[in-house]
Amino acid sequence: MVKKALITGIAGQDGSYLAEFLLSQGYEVHGIVRRQSLENPSGKLKNIAGVIDRLTLHVASLESHLSLYKVISQVQPDECYHLAASSFVSYSFDDESSILAINFNGTHHLLASIKDVAPKCRFFFAGSSEMFGLVQDSPQKEVTPFNPRSIYGISKLASYHLVQNYFRQYDIFACTGILYNHESPRRDFKFVTRKITSSVAKIKLGLQEKLFLGNLDALRDWGYAPNYVQAMWLMLQNSSPNDYVIASGKNHSVRDFVECAFRYVDLDYRKFVELDPRFFRPSEKIPLKGDHSKISTELHWQTEKIFEEIVSEMVENDLKIFSNAQ
Numbered sequence: 463m464v465k466k467a468l469i470t471g472i473a474g475q476d477g478s479y480l481a482e483f484l485l486s487q488g489y490e491v492h493g494i495v496r497r498q499s500l501e502n503p504s505g506k507l508k509n510i511a512g513v514i515d516r517l518t519l520h521v522a523s524l525e526s527h528l529s530l531y532k533v534i535s536q537v538q539p540d541e542c543y544h545l546a547a548s549s550f551v552s553y554s555f556d557d558e559s560s561i562l563a564i565n566f567n568g569t570h571h572l573l574a575s576i577k578d579v580a581p582k583c584r585f586f587f588a589g590s591s592e593m594f595g596l597v598q599d600s601p602q603k604e605v606t607p608f609n610p611r612s613i614y615g616i617s618k619l620a621s622y623h624l625v626q627n628y629f630r631q632y633d634i635f636a637c638t639g640i641l642y643n644h645e646s647p648r649r650d651f652k653f654v655t656r657k658i659t660s661s662v663a664k665i666k667l668g669l670q671e672k673l674f675l676g677n678l679d680a681l682r683d684w685g686y687a688p689n690y691v692q693a694m695w696l697m698l699q700n701s702s703p704n705d706y707v708i709a710s711g712k713n714h715s716v717r718d719f720v721e722c723a724f725r726y727v728d729l730d731y732r733k734f735v736e737l738d739p740r741f742f743r744p745s746e747k748i749p750l751k752g753d754h755s756k757i758s759t760e761l762h763w764q765t766e767k768i769f770e771e772i773v774s775e776m777v778e779n780d781l782k783i784f785s786n787a788q
């Protein structure tokens with residue numbers, strides 16, 4: 463029997479890689495997109511353009527319980543990967559309602575629908591290192607106490623608790639991957655890595671003069687997105703639902719990323735980078751860095767691509783995009 467997978471956020475960075483991976487494993491792949499995405503396929507659906515003919519897309523939105531219920535009833539998936547979210551982290555708490563409506567209520571609508579009409583469906587939830595927030599220890603493990611400081615982190619942590627309770631109360635195979643930052647040429651331009659690599663490409667091609675950034679000393683644990691979606695799949699092949707930290711286990715600063723990206727095109731970043739207070743966020747005293755030993759030991763997941771390789775692949779890709787656009 464061909465397995466059916468449903469991916470929310472299929473046109474996002476992770477959703478698109480996961481769709482390709484599941485197709486390569488012989489799955490029938492269904493994905494949820496918003497109506498606006500179908501109206502602008504060359505924009506919002508570009509990440510899945512290469513495989514769109516092999517996917518079945520459904521229009522639904524995380525804010526609408528009914529739309530999700532209908533998709534789950536119709537598809538009857540064996541596995542559901544819940545990746546859609548309002549994924550940009552803001553510390554301003556100025557848009558709490560919409561972030562909670564999308565990230566928390568959306569997770570609830572999906573789980574409740576699965577419980578009612580597809581209780582055998584296995585459920586993966588994309589949690590985040592932002593659930594740990596202000597930490598006392600580094601690296602963080604699955605047992606590290608959570609202390610989120612953004613509404614995004616709170617919405618992910620609340621969803622994590624909901625996911626655990628759907629397993630305990632209703633015996634749904636539901637689990638959370640606690641994902642640290644992961645990047646790729648499909649990363650959205652608002653995130654710092656893609657902002658840097660696209661600017662480096664444009665500066666090299668003479669299309670941009672300066673790159674304005676926030677805190678260059680902020681540390682992140684950066685991994686490779688195609689590698690992280692394999693961890694999601696492994697988690698749903700497990701004998702029982704379990705939560706795992708998915709991380710590279712290494713810290714680099716934004717400055718390291720900038721230096722590496724400019725070096726790739728033989729430029730000195732100090733001539734082009736300027737600080738802009740608009741992009742500053744309070745930095746962590748103890749950095750977010752994950753310990754992936756549980757998933758490596760239990761599910762044999764291994765990290766792929768070192769930091770420098772990820773940076774080079776992203777710069778190379780942006781050089782192609784912006785030279786073709788000229």
Ligand code: NDP
Pocket residue numbers: 470471472473474475476477494495496499506522523524525544545546547548549564588589590591641642643644645650
């Ligand atoms: P993206 O931002 O690239 O993709 C998110 C997707 O969610 C987009 O396709 C977006 O659609 C969709 N979406 C947003 N709001 C809604 C809505 N209301 N209804 C339906 N769909 C919606 O994220 P990533 O692929 O990078 O991340 C995947 C998941 O992993 C997210 O949940 C994120 O929070 C989490 N995560 C990601 C990390 C990372 O480093 N990438 C690290 C930790 C966690 P549209 O294009 O229409 O906006």
Ligand code: GDR
Pocket residue numbers: 549550551589590591592641642643644652653654655657674675676677678680681682716741742743
């Ligand atoms: P993050 O990613 O907030 O970690 O969330 P982002 O790339 O936005 O920030 C990473 C670090 O870079 C610093 N920074 C800047 N960030 C942005 N966006 N723009 C800048 O100009 C800039 N200058 C410095 C930030 O302060 C931060 O320290 C990502 C998302 O994918 C979430 O969905 C996910 O949950 C977390 O990673 C883990």
